[in-house]
Amino acid sequence: MTFIRQSRIVNRLLRRFPEDAFDLLAPILEPIDLPAKHSLVLPHKPIEHVCFLESGLASMVAESADGKSVEIRHIEGIAGYPVLLGVDRTPNSVFMQVPGHGLQVATENFLPILEHVEVRQLLLRYVHTCELQLAHTALAAAKxxxxxxxxxxxxxxxxxxxxxxxxxxxxxxxxxxxxxxxxxxxxxxxxxxxxxxxxxxxxxxxxxxxxxxxxxxxxYGVPEQEYDRLIENSPQPSTLPVHLNGIRHHHTF
Missing domain, CATH: 1.10.10.10 (Winged helix-like DNA-binding domain superfamily/Winged helix DNA-binding domain)
Incomplete structure (x- = not known):
């Protein structure tokens, strides 16, 4: 079993896990290649894994009953995040648009980590930023x-x-x-x-x-600033590399 060091993690969300919580998670994180079109979440199917993206670009897509579809947000932190809210499946799909790689963990093994108070707070803040990005996608489409x-x-x-x-x-x-x-x-x-x-x-x-x-x-800009405020500028567990999840350090999530 390969031990994954937090100091080598690129994913900004994982890098902000408290050290003791990351130590619990590290042994069950599985590196995974993510080719283009790889499905991370299937619509109406149980979310069996969550995946922390280290590189690449994933899309969350909403589809109507008659087959019309649109991308509603990028996934930059964790694919399968509805499980954070006690939801086991979603009508939306998530798949890779640009290939990359990530760290995957079975949902049943990940959920106990949420009992850690600081992890739960961090991830609920993350969900807030996801909702904000969705809101601004609707704003952009309308105005x-x-x-x-x-x-x-x-x-x-x-x-x-x-x-x-x-x-x-x-x-x-x-x-x-x-x-x-x-x-x-x-x-x-x-x-x-x-x-x-x-x-x-x-x-x-x-x-x-x-x-x-x-x-x-x-x-553009308001959700990115909120992510910086709640996630990017939260206390870091250690000195970490500048490279961010294929994500620039100046702003964004």
Whole structure:
């Protein structure tokens, strides 16, 4: 059995576990490769594992009864988090959009860790930030135009992936925005015309992050600031690496 050191953990949520709680969890964490399209949560099926993402990008997707679907949020901390609220399944699905790897643990073995008061408080704060991100996704859809919403999603992906090249397909971007692929192409051209990005087949390069933030306006930033306040700036158990879950340290979750 390989012992996983907390000082080597990239996942920001796990890095903030109290040391005694992490020591209980470490022996049952299983490293797992997460290829693109790998399912982490299946709709209406028992959540048998929770997974702390170390790299890559996962999407939570809502689907209507007649098969229409849209991405409602990125998963950056823990996939399967409904179990934190005593829920054993959900109508939503979670799967990998950009490949990576994570640390997986069986739900039945993870739930006893929640008896630790500080862990429970940390994870409930995390759930609050998830709800806030969902709220701002609804706000963006109702009150902001398409290229502002696209700028927001690209910023959120940029926050969670290494480097300025984002391996995002038009299919994925259409799922994020809830539009047809042709509409995505038009919106990417708008952002390219502003010299914020460079889009090629299966890749979006961020050229000017500050420009994207300006374009996104008020639909980006509030959930990220709340995550920093409640999670990122919480006391750390030890000196840890700067690299954050494929996530930049300047802000975001």
């Amino acid at each position: 902001f135009n398409m290229h502002q919403r696209l700028a927001r999603w690209l910023l959120m992906c940029h926050d969670r992936l290494d480097g300025n090249d984002l391996a995002l397909t038009h299919e994925f971007l259409a799922l994020m925005l809830g539009v047809r692929r042709a509409g995505v192409t038009d919106e990417l051209h708008i952002l390219e015309g502003m010299h914020a990005i460079k889009s090629t087949r299966g890749n979006v390069r961020i050229l000017n992050r500050d420009m994207l933030i300006e374009i996104a306006g008020g639909c």
